[in-house]
Amino acid sequence: MIVIHSIKELREHLSRQRQDGLRIGFVPTMGNLHSGHIQLIHEAHKVSDTVVCSIFVNPMQFGPNEDLESYPRTLETDTEKLTAAGCHILFAPNACEMYPNGTGVQTQVDVPDLGDELCGASRPGHFTGVTTVVTKLFNIVQPDTALFGQKDFQQLAIIRKMAADLCMPIDIIGVPTVRADSGLALSSRNGYLSETERAAAPALYKTLVEIRQAIESGNKDFDTLCHQGKQTLSKAGFKPDYLNVRRQSDLKPAQTGDDSLVILAAAYMGSARLIDNIAFALNH
Ligand SMILES: Nc1ncnc2c1ncn2[C@@H]1O[C@H](COP(=O)(O)OP(=O)(O)OP(=O)(O)O)[C@@H](O)[C@H]1O
Ligand SMILES: CC(C)(CO)[C@@H](O)C(=O)[O-]
Numbered sequence: 001m002i003v004i005h006s007i008k009e010l011r012e013h014l015s016r017q018r019q020d021g022l023r024i025g026f027v028p029t030m031g032n033l034h035s036g037h038i039q040l041i042h043e044a045h046k047v048s049d050t051v052v053c054s055i056f057v058n059p060m061q062f063g064p065n066e067d068l069e070s071y072p073r074t075l076e077t078d079t080e081k082l083t084a085a086g087c088h089i090l091f092a093p094n095a096c097e098m099y100p101n102g103t104g105v106q107t108q109v110d111v112p113d114l115g116d117e118l119c120g121a122s123r124p125g126h127f128t129g130v131t132t133v134v135t136k137l138f139n140i141v142q143p144d145t146a147l148f149g150q151k152d153f154q155q156l157a158i159i160r161k162m163a164a165d166l167c168m169p170i171d172i173i174g175v176p177t178v179r180a181d182s183g184l185a186l187s188s189r190n191g192y193l194s195e196t197e198r199a200a201a202p203a204l205y206k207t208l209v210e211i212r213q214a215i216e217s218g219n220k221d222f223d224t225l226c227h228q229g230k231q232t233l234s235k236a237g238f239k240p241d242y243l244n245v246r247r248q249s250d251l252k253p254a255q256t257g258d259d260s261l262v263i264l265a266a267a268y269m270g271s272a273r274l275i276d277n278i279a280f281a282l283n284h
């Protein structure tokens with residue numbers, strides 16, 4: 001695997017690959033890689049010839065009181081994991097390379113509506129930071145395909161809309177969430193959990209499963225189910241941020257007749273803000 005830090009060098013390298021007719025698959029990450037990220041690399045292999053992964057802890061998507069400084073940076077072990085997974089190119093720019101004039105004057109890409117709710121409501125400006133950096137990365141890499149995890153369901157929906165609205169000629173692929181045996185979704189932020197918190201954290205997924213089962217059994221009182229789910233999370237030691245049943249298509253509140261649903265939650269366990277979701281179809 002080649003490790004590249006500069007945009008110019010990456011462009012030169014990839015333009016040769018494109019001239020050779022190779023299809024480029026791209027996996028953007030913030031590093032501290034786990035099996036969820038590696039699954040994205042494996043899926044990228046299936047649809048492309050050259051697999052590019054980026055590692056960039058993007059300052060533009062962190063709020064002023066969030067964990068930008070403490071976010072785990074583990075480039076050496078990440079490089080080893082990517083090499084073992086057969087990734088061809090790691091692009092690891094620094095903040096000056098991505099934002100030579102700083103983030104304050106950076107042109108922004110904003111996906112209205114979808115980006116304002118759920119995580120967008122709790123983390124103002126977060127998705128503008130995500131869509132801006134993903135646009136820049138797409139323009140740098142110019143991939144045929146880009147792969148994102150379904151764990152970040154809202155992010156995936158926003159990136160799909162951005163790519164469609166801005167006519168980006170890139171296939172966006174969503175990859176199912178990789179979980180620990182306990183059901184806990186793998187996430188870099190699980191590293192913030194103490195042993196006791198880690199033992200309690202699977203309650204997040206368990207609560208989502210219970211709500212799905214209740215809905216599948218015919219309970220359509222989504223508000224009450226979510227209210228009870230938040231109480232369950234609190235009892236398990238979480239501080240819930242949101243827990244909602246939404247339509248998959250536009251992430252608007254689900255109505256009784258909707259059949260493609262997603263239950264989304266964000267909750268704090270100690271200092272870690274964890275997110276998870278379950279998407280499912282109802283047969284009426
Ligand atoms: N458990 C997982 N299964 C599948 N994909 C995942 C998983 N966790 C993260 N991803 C995907 O990996 C990509 C990079 O995510 P990121 O580097 O932020 O990792 P993360 O573990 O989600 O970290 P964070 O704790 O910041 O949310 C995103 O597309 C994300 O959806
Ligand atoms: C897509 C992404 C790499 C953009 O910084 C980030 O939001 C993430 O890791 O999900």
Ligand code: BAL
Nearest residue numbers: 030061062126152155
């Ligand atoms: N995986 C989403 C990146 C973030 O929380 O900033």
